[in-house]
Amino acid sequence: MGPAPSSHWPPRAGVGWELLAAANRGSARRRRRRAAALPLSGPRRWLVTMVKLAAKCILAGDPAVGKTALAQIFRTDGAHFQKNYTLTTGVDLVVKTVPVPDTGDSVELFIFDSAGKELFSEMLDKLWESPNVLCLVYDVTSEQSFTNCSKWLEKARSQIPGTSLPGVLVGNKTDLAGRRAVDSAQAQAWALGQGLECFETSVKELENCEAPFRCLAKQFHHLYREKVEVFHALL
Secondary structure (H helix, E strand, O other): OOOEEEEEOOOOOOOOHHHHHHHHHHHHHHHHHHHHOOOOOOOHHHHOOOOEEEEEEEEEOOOOOOHHHHHHHHHOOOOOOOOOOOOOOOEEEEEEEEEOOOOOOEEEEEEEEEOOOOOOOHHHHHHOOOOOEEEEEEEOOOHHHHHOHHHHHHHHHOOOOOOOOOEEEEEEOOOOHHHOOOOHHHHHHHHHHOOOEEEEOEOOOOEOOOHHHHHHHHHHHHHHHHHHHHHHHOO
16 A cells, blocks of 8 residues: 555544554454454464554654654655755644565554644643654754653653553754764664664655654564464463
8 A cells, every 4th residue: 555645633534543443443353253264273363464553653852853854755755855844833644554574464654743842732642642653753963852852752651651652763864964963872872771763864865764664563563463472372
């Protein structure tokens, strides 16, 4: 399936938490029907294929770090890059299906791109409700944007207290090497301590822009497979 167009908040009826829940419930029902039709002997789980999951992804970080450009380049496979910075107001929604390597499965990412100035707003609490994965972005030329990642991470994790939130840390604007203020090793060490995968990108040069989102899809799929294994172990 090709990329779906992004839409400004609020999205059309049915897109959001209700759609994510419905999509995953529908996928679960289809899996149960297929499993019920299989012979009772043998490991049924290996015969169930082509699962499509839906995941809510929070795109977080300071203003002007390149969050929106990163999401748009991912959505359009590099065909869209906005040279002039435009401040995101409210939330943009980007939707794209990501195949999971070495499986017949896929994850449809619903990427919520919110304004970077709204860290403490009530609106953000509602929009970020019940996330599945997190994409945390900073500007490698801005040490402050990296420092503020701690606040954004805390905010995101507060939406699902007591539950692990898979995620990635993305250092953008690597094309501005002469102005770098955040060392790669420093970012990797912090990400490791927070349980995040670490990436660096350049949306201007279209470098490595898909990798963070593909990693998120793989992380979410891995959690799904773990739950399936636990379920089958109880049968």
